[in-house]
Amino acid sequence: MKPSDFFTRAKANEGERMPLSLPDGTPTDEWLLIRGVDSDQFRVALDDFRRELLAAASIKDEAEKAEKTEAARLRMNSALVIGWSFDIEFTDDALLELLRESPYITAEVDRFASDRRRFFGKRSTGSLKD
Template identity: 45%
Template sequence: MTGIDVFKTRSKANEGVRIPLSTPDGKHTEEWLQIRSVWSDEYQAARTELVRQSIEDGRQAAEAGPEEAKELRKEQDRRRRAGAASALIAGWSFDLEFSSEAVTDFLLEAPQILAHVERIAEDGSRFFGD
């Protein structure tokens, strides 16, 4: 029988795991990201904010014309996704000051990294396995 502690994920989810980064062509680098789990406090708060922001963005899009609204929604979706994913990153090796804005900008310009971060953050075995 397992004890209750096996189900407690919060501290490991918040701590995250260090993941090495490769260039888009697959070359290994010295760079890394510290990625939190989707069950981390930071990401859960970002998800709540994401819902609130979606409602506000919908209001803005509704005020625009049909073509403008389509482009506006696309850009808003892209920014919301990067913003939420930035909450999954707890640190990095870059010589650039670490901040939520810097992480979001990085993810907007490196969508392959954004997708990689999302996949890792959803993989519970990386955080909670032996």
């Protein structure tokens, strides 16, 4: 083996397709292109999230604190998504709306991005290089 066998950053930056299902579990042809948690962009977003949490900790109003924390969490998760198959244009605002209004997708993005086997195991039918 060689040290490069353990490298993860470049592959995590490329992204993999994550198939989307409807809330009832029905599979669809839609997908999100997801970076891995070892990607440069996510590591920066994670640092930003931690700073925002520290800043929010000093907020006395619990509702405001919760709102700031949730907004920071959505921004962090949005750093994992780099594209999609929807007919509408992929924009930061459209992505944040999808993640805010579909918490089950946000949770799936987090699980998918954290599963290094999705990025470094055998190529799946959902891979970027189909």
